[in-house]
Amino acid sequence: MKIGLIAMSGVRVRTPELAELGITLPQFLNRGQVIASLPSLGLLTVAALTPEEHEVQYREIAELDGDAPLEAFDLVAISSFAAQIDEAYALADRYRAAGTPVVLGGLHVTLMPDEAAEHADAVVLNGAEGAWPRVVEDARAGSLAPRYEGLRRGVFEPEHYVRPRFDLLADRPYNRVTVQTSRGCPLNCEFCAASLRITDSLQQKPVELAIEEIKAATSQIDRPFLELADDNTFVNKRWARDFVRALAPLGVSWFTETDVSVADDDELLDALADSGCRQLLIGFESPDGNDLGAIDPHGFKAGRSSRYLEAIDKIQSRGITVNGCFILGLDGQTPDVFEHVRDFVDRSGLIEVQVTVQTPFPGTPLYARLAAAGRLLQERFWDRCTLFDVNFVPSDMTVEQLESGMRWLFTELYNEHEFVKRKRRYMEIVKQRMA
Numbered sequence: 368m369k370i371g372l373i374a375m376s377g378v379r380v381r382t383p384e385l386a387e388l389g390i391t392l393p394q395f396l397n398r399g400q401v402i403a404s405l406p407s408l409g410l411l412t413v414a415a416l417t418p419e420e421h422e423v424q425y426r427e428i429a430e431l432d433g434d435a436p437l438e439a440f441d442l443v444a445i446s447s448f449a450a451q452i453d454e455a456y457a458l459a460d461r462y463r464a465a466g467t468p469v470v471l472g473g474l475h476v477t478l479m480p481d482e483a484a485e486h487a488d489a490v491v492l493n494g495a496e497g498a499w500p501r502v503v504e505d506a507r508a509g510s511l512a513p514r515y516e517g518l519r520r521g522v523f524e525p526e527h528y529v530r531p532r533f534d535l536l537a538d539r540p541y542n543r544v545t546v547q548t549s550r551g552c553p554l555n556c557e558f559c560a561a562s563l564r565i566t567d568s569l570q571q572k573p574v575e576l577a578i579e580e581i582k583a584a585t586s587q588i589d590r591p592f593l594e595l596a597d598d599n600t601f602v603n604k605r606w607a608r609d610f611v612r613a614l615a616p617l618g619v620s621w622f623t624e625t626d627v628s629v630a631d632d633d634e635l636l637d638a639l640a641d642s643g644c645r646q647l648l649i650g651f652e653s654p655d656g657n658d659l660g661a662i663d664p665h666g667f668k669a670g671r672s673s674r675y676l677e678a679i680d681k682i683q684s685r686g687i688t689v690n691g692c693f694i695l696g697l698d699g700q701t702p703d704v705f706e707h708v709r710d711f712v713d714r715s716g717l718i719e720v721q722v723t724v725q726t727p728f729p730g731t732p733l734y735a736r737l738a739a740a741g742r743l744l745q746e747r748f749w750d751r752c753t754l755f756d757v758n759f760v761p762s763d764m765t766v767e768q769l770e771s772g773m774r775w776l777f778t779e780l781y782n783e784h785e786f787v788k789r790k791r792r793y794m795e796i797v798k799q800r801m802a
């Protein structure tokens with residue numbers, strides 16, 4: 368069979384005022400373009416799980432063109448997150464109308480399988496591992512089942528693990544590549560709609576496997592930049608130290624997402640500095656720490672918030688920038704929060720900042736809680752699951768206050784003057800440390 372693997376790969380903001388800001392604020396736009404060039408690691412994994420006798424073609428669609436002729440395949444597999452799922456469904460409907468069987472999978476499909484099943488011959492829940500070879504066999508035999516369940520644990524065990532088909536990226540003009548070293552995260556934040564939702568517990572790749580994969584992923588790219596597609600890379604500090612030391616000799620520049628406890632481990636921080644790590648993205652969520660409530664079920668972030676500044680300093684003084692993330696619209700936040708975030712960023716020396724709005728992704732505990740309280744603006748708003756569009760009624764401000772406050776904060780943080788100021792301050796911190 369000739370199998371088409373199609374990734375919906377756009378970036379999205381629906382609220383027009385914010386979309387315009389994105390276009391006019393250079394720093395914000397640049398980051399958007401960099402991120403938008405990341406491939407679908409999910410489908411590269413599906414490709415690797417495909418028995419060799421079948422041909423696979425990997426495609427990315429950023430903007431759906433409903434009139435474009437359909438490329439001919441014997442089987443189509445589509446991956447999308449919530450924001451582009453309606454486009455994925457529209458494409459699936461077109462293929463099915465043309466007689467081509469369609470399989471849908473990924474995070475959103477796992478969380479909303481009944482909805483997805485209306486647009487597919489088969490849906491795959493959880494990881495493709497443990498399911499995809501059966502799907503292909505059944506499709507070849509013309510007997511697809513409506514639903515398959517892939518693995519929620521053991522995905523990196525030798526009997527299930529496959530190395531994603533990075534060779535399918537050979538001709539791409541981008542130097543960014545992703546590798547996943549773990550799936551899941553013990554923090555279990557209420558809002559999380561990432562790999563935590565397709566795993567029962569943290570799944571960690573053995574160090575050697577992760578390193579071999581990184582070598583494969585970076586080998587065919589000129590000056591590669593590696594982004595780890597993990598939810599929280601350094602949960603296990605012993606694993607982290609071993610991994611980072613093994614990564615250093617590869618000479619790759621890299622980035623990952625983790626929690627603030629990375630700053631508790633000086634040995635790890637020193638190893639990170641020597642390993643080519645350029646930036647850590649850390650979810651601080653709130654500058655105050657007293658408004659985290661249900662989003663922080665174990666009180667992990669609230670308990671550490673008084674030491675955020677110290678943590679940022681410890682990391683950045685080693686020459687690794689911190690991209691600090693803050694969520695706006697949390698319960699208990701009043702309109703003061705926008706100034707609080709701006710002031711915190713000012714005091715912290717953070718060089719990069721990511722502010723997003725609390726987003727009730729379908730299938731998450733946050734969605735269930737806000738729906739039960741009648742606080743969702745619409746019941747179905749998947750195309751607005753962008754992390755920038757407001758979809759719920761905040762507890763202590765109006766929707767309009769949240770939207771306009773976000774716009775204000777965007778212009779305060781993402782402008783050339785502020786960026787240069789933050790960069791200078793960062794250079795000072797690094798210089799002091801070196802002295």
Ligand code: B12
Nearest residue numbers: 375378379407409446448449450451472473494495561597
């Ligand atoms: C890389 C990335 C991107 C790339 C995606 C490239 C692509 N086409 O896949 C780009 C930059 C384009 C992107 C865009 C966006 N992203 Co993004 N992105 C990520 C990131 C960093 C890593 C994802 C990844 O590679 N995971 C590793 C792979 C192996 O896992 P996986 O995709 O789940 O695949 C496994 C299973 O799900 C399954 N599977 C997946 N697809 C399929 C398909 C089939 C047929 C089958 C059988 C199985 C299967 O098998 C795979 C192997 O087990 C995550 C954050 C994170 N740390 O995970 C956010 C994340 C996925 N993104 C997110 C968001 C919100 C966005 C944007 C809306 C941002 C914006 N404002 O534009 C857009 C939406 C794009 C869309 N298509 O809807 C959210 C999504 C939440 C959700 N449930 O929808 C995440 C979780 C981040 C977050 N903060 O919450 N993103």
